[in-house]
Amino acid sequence: MIYVFDSDAFINLFKHFYLNRFPSLWEKFNQLVKEGVIISVREVYNEIGEYGDRLSQWANDNRHLFQQPSPEENLPLSLKYSKFLIFSILFASRSVYRVNLLLIRL
DSSP states (O other): OOEEOOHHHHHHHHHHSOTTTOHHHHHHHHHHHHTTSEEEEHHHHHHHTTSOSHHHHHHHHTGGGEEOOOHHHHHHHHHHHHHHHHHHHHTTTSOHHHHHHHHHHO
16 A cells, blocks of 8 residues: 655654654655655745755655656646636636535535
8 A cells, every 4th residue: 555645744743743752753754755655846845845844855865755746646636726717707707605615516
């Protein structure tokens, strides 16, 4: 099984689980990264890799982890956001409340 981490997973891990307090967690995490069980995408790297903090340094050291999704993997996401853009444009003159209700139904 492969786990694809979003930026929030990395941010929470680095923010709340300190290496000196959770060494076994970090050993297992690093092992899973090394084995390719935990991966992520380039957009996540772009989001977390530029702050100069511990997470950014780790992301830079493990840049191989952040892969470019294939076109087949991007298709569901592209469809989701294209619907979002269409509804945003169509209902731009209406209240934000109505737009949010429509997005929830998608």
